[in-house]
Amino acid sequence: DAGIxxxxxxxxxxxxxxxxxxxxQTENHRYMYWYRQDPGHGxxxxxxxxxxxDTDKGEVSDGYxxxxxxxxxxxxxxxxxxxxxxxxxxCAISESLDRDRGDTEAFFGQGTRLTVV
Amino acid sequence: xxxxxxxxxxxxxxxxxxxxxxxxxSDSASNYFPWYKQELGKRPQLIIDIRSNVxxxxxxxxxxxxxxxxxxxxxxxxxxxxxxxxxxxxxxxxGSYIPTFGRGTSLIVHP
Numbered sequence: 001d002a003g004i005x006x007x008x009x010x011x012x013x014x015x016x017x018x019x020x021x022x023x024x025q026t027e028n029h030r031y032m033y034w035y036r037q038d039p040g041h042g043x044x045x046x047x048x049x050x051x052x053x054d055t056d057k058g059e060v061s062d063g064y065x066x067x068x069x070x071x072x073x074x075x076x077x078x079x080x081x082x083x084x085x086x087x088x089x090x091c092a093i094s095e096s097l098d099r100d101r102g103d104t105e106a107f108f109g110q111g112t113r114l115t116v117v
Numbered sequence: 118x119x120x121x122x123x124x125x126x127x128x129x130x131x132x133x134x135x136x137x138x139x140x141x142x143s144d145s146a147s148n149y150f151p152w153y154k155q156e157l158g159k160r161p162q163l164i165i166d167i168r169s170n171v172x173x174x175x176x177x178x179x180x181x182x183x184x185x186x187x188x189x190x191x192x193x194x195x196x197x198x199x200x201x202x203x204x205x206x207x208x209x210x211x212g213s214y215i216p217t218f219g220r221g222t223s224l225i226v227h228p
Contacts, residue, residue: 090161094216108161108162
């Protein structure tokens with residue numbers, strides 16, 4: 001398995017509190033992603049990063065921010081958690097195997113189960 | 118952006134039967150199509166992938182087909198076994214290295 005670790009693995013927090021999830025990789029992959037997984041919705045992209053300090057929004061970015069100050073770390077922050085953000089969060093990493101072919105394999109972390117009460 | 122539709126959402130088969138999961142994509146620039154398997158409580162893991170210059174790829178009991186003209190690709194699992202029970206996700210990448218995922222198919226294989 002690719003060296004990718006998420007922390008914490010489980011968290012329960014109260015509505016309105018800030019929460020930060022961490023993704024750490026030891027693979028020196030260029031791209032890092034945060035997805036959320038909800039029943040019936042599959043994996044939806046929140047934010048992604050294509051390098052240190054280079055990030056962009058995904059399809060469900062409202063209420064989330066990210067930072068990447070080092071290649072190996074990608075942080076996801078919920079500034080003020082809401083019950084709708086209760087979900088399983090997956091970090092993923094990738095780097096094109098061949099830029100000319102434009103493809104990539106994404107490796108996933110173990111996931112973080114976040115409950116907002 | 119890319120949009121990936123996946124069907125069916127749930128698939129129930131008897132052990133030994135074949136299972137087929139179908140996906141369509143919208144962006145004609147997409148050129149890489151991976152499939153992921155997610156067992157209960159675990160992370161998604163790549164099981165097979167196909168690139169746009171190939172029409173079919175096989176790996177033991179699983180195969181993927183791609184029809185670029187129709188913009189659809191399918192996962193075929195033959196001789197299904199109980200351990201094949203999982204959620205399967207298709208995805209498409211347009212060269213921007215950001216895969217867009219389908220909503221997933223829950224495959225249940227009954228012994």
